[in-house]
Amino acid sequence: MKINELTIYQARELLKKHELSSLNLTLSLLEQIEDLDKDLGAYITVDKDNVINQAKEADKKIAKGDRDNNFLLGIPIALKDLLCTKGLKTTCGSRILEDFVPTYDATVVLMLKNAGAVILGKTNMDEFAMGSSTENSGFHITRNPLNKKYVPGGSSGGSAAAVAAGMCIAALGSDTGGSIRQPASYCGVVGIKPTYGRVSRFGLVSYASSLDQIGPITKDVKDAAIMMNVISGHDKKDSTSANIKVPDFTSCFNIFKKNGLKGMKAGIPKEYLNLEGLDSDVKKAFLNARKILQDLGADIVDVSLPHLDYAVAAYYVIASSEASSNLARFDGVKYGFRDKSADNLIEMYKKTKSHGFGDEVQLRIIMGTYALSAGYYDEYYARASKVRSLIIKDFSNAFNKCDIIISPVAPTPAFKIGEKIDDPLRMYLTDVFTLSANLAGIPGMSVPCAVSSKGLPIGLQIMADRFDEENILKAGFGFEQNSDMPKNIRNNS
Template sequence: MDPMIQLTAAQMAAKLRAGEITSVELTQAHLRRIEQVEPTINAFLHVNAEEALETAAGVDKIRAAGGAEAEKLHPLAGVPIAIKDLIVTKGQPTTAASKMLEGWMSPYDATVVEKIRAARLPILGKTNLDEFAMGSSTEHSAYGVTRNPWDTERIPGGSGGGSAAAVAAFEAPLALGTDTGGSIREPAAFTGTVGTKPTYGGVSRYGAIAMASSLDQIGPCARTVEDAALLHELIGGHDPKDSTSLPDPVPAFARAAAEHDVAGKKIGVIKQLSHGEGYQQGVLDAFHSSLESLKEAGAEIVEVDCPSFDYALGAYYLIMPSEASSNLARYDGVRYGKRVLPDDGPLTIERVMAATRAAGFGPEVKRRIVLGTYALSAGYYDAYYGSAQKIRTLIQRDFDRAFEQAEVLICPTAPTVPFKLGEKLDDPLKMYLNDIATIPANLAGIPGINVPGGLSEGLPVGIQFLAPAREDIRAYHAAGALEHLLGEKGEAIWQQIPELEEVH
């Protein structure tokens, strides 16, 4: 493997600014890596080599010329990035990993993509996901499963398994994902990388294909907390095109991530999310080891009780399908998406819609549309969707009380290590249970970050930090501190990923 691609994004950026490497060399090295490992990993649905190299050459030309324009370059200019294929990009296909949007070319860029282009980061391509972001394993893509670089017989997590796997496999140093119920943080946990779900509204959602509009959030994927923080600083900020966008200025997340002192800081262990049925012992061992590291560094560990969290999973799987069924109603063969004509009989709009949706959507998408439509139907709305929204309010209140006792909260990101491909496909409820620790943050709109916390059975374990809304900086500080503490005890988790040529 080329040593150049094993650097962190921050290290790459420093070498680019110092003239030790060029962006073209760096981009070419990543494109070679993609060509080498994609037959195994399948992290990318589209590779954007020509445009990426053109962007890289432009950065190199500006730097070589020097002067005011070179001084104005963004610190990450020339560092390659991958984009989850749920985020629209002009000039590249955006499919949401669905046959419904096969070959669709967006006429505009998402706001986050506009910012990335303006900062001159070469876009390597679009990454795989569960169809329309509906899944926890990236096995529900219409274009094949993505495999985990740690063990190619295991899932990388979902729905953003493509972005996480690309970062873990050194195909890209940075990536963008979306998080509706854990789809950035869980794949990060399963691939030994870092993933952040920002405060709801902290990063523009304009141009992200909607699944559940009150839950969806774009965020960064990286190998280190510093790298995630740098990317978050780039994509964050107010966007007038997003009515839910917050007006807040973007804090110095990277500076917070570099401040490793946790002495005297209160860190709350969430009682409902730190043990119990379904949690593997190896995951709990790694979690408790991380707690010990924080205690040794002077942090005060307290337990917080959030009783409404016991109902979070049920509430989420009513709210999310309800919003998804509404958002996906537009893909009907008339207004959006592909069109499939019925084999026989009269050619009516209803029969075209039925044929199109039957052929265009996969089984998990159909399952969630049916669930959501039922929950919103007359006679059931108050009993299901209305009740779920009440639970959501109780969860927000539990978080408010918890943050009165601690500056940040901590728990395992997922109750298990990555499971084997196909292991839970026949039992959707088992798949849904894997989201138990990530869902509360989306229901409350608060920020969360996954940081690698050790290994169990040779597979990565993720530790999740949660902070109050608009206080993402606290999560970066705590995550950066834990990453530093664990790094002092040995090699970083992402540096221990097996070489793919040796994995079969």
């Protein structure tokens, strides 16, 4: 195995035993980026100047014996480019923030740094996280490392592609409607959207504040648990962050090793398998995954999410409304791009936004402004918010009968570059399995489960009730150990 393909825990072992240095690990990743990223476009910024120094510093600490037992000491991590990094450009995939250099670190970035991580660079994304294919970046598209004709998914497509192509050890993404889970599924890696409130969002550039959540994208489930241990916890700077105890997310693996999934109830919503547009390879993969979980001891139970059919519409009304409010701050005054051709203030706002934002962002701002405007608020935003309460109730009823809910991550494997870019509605429908978790605030994970007839990975989604990531990780770990997913799918690229 090449060192750039190591997982966090494998690299950690070698670093501890002094069989590998953080510098060598970092150099091998930089070399991989140099070789592949011209074609893949996973990164917007690679912090070349700083990364070598960070690695050398980590090596010094390791030489002294890593007294604080920092789990990420010397491990190079990539960050989706909407997480503020002090002194390092943070663009959010948008021309409007092309030269924005934050003066502070996001809380999750500080947590990674405190755990010893080496911050390798910032990954590409759909502009302001609006998109499901990473074709909407203001800079360049990202290609799927497993087949460059296909999208890597989105909006955290840069992070997923970087992990899948061995261009970082692990990464952070953000998930507003599936933006961690769907690209993880398309690229054959693991991605978790934690419970709303589990991870601080201070320093995350907001898209839809009642839905956004930061989470890890990793090579396997164990790494995902390690990352969750580092980034979870209460933060006074985020008033939506939950003040509850964070468990050791890796401890559930021992429970699995002892008892398998005995006693765990896995719910399958009856609405999911009859969904229009569900690809036959995805359905087959899902049914096979169900059998594997059953063989591991899980009881399969039928549950129902009767309002599933309305989730996409409710989600896009709410997300666009919140976006139209959140993105009003980019006015060319305090930070970011300003169009200097205007000679009065209002014209300056208009020109700055229209030349700084891409078309999809402008479309959503217009839709959101419409949904919130006088005369239409009740019809769209208020109605969608009420439908959201019914979706929350559906999940809460379902979790009275089961511990986890399993489903496909997306209705199809990755689609071709350009296939959906001119049809926003078709693009939105790719989020049908993932976005209801954001509406309900519950956690969800994508774990690789099969390969399609075209050789593209397919993910299994595992969701659980709020703050029950442990059951997700336990089931995901068990599944990963026992699935027939080729272990080398990423390395065949």
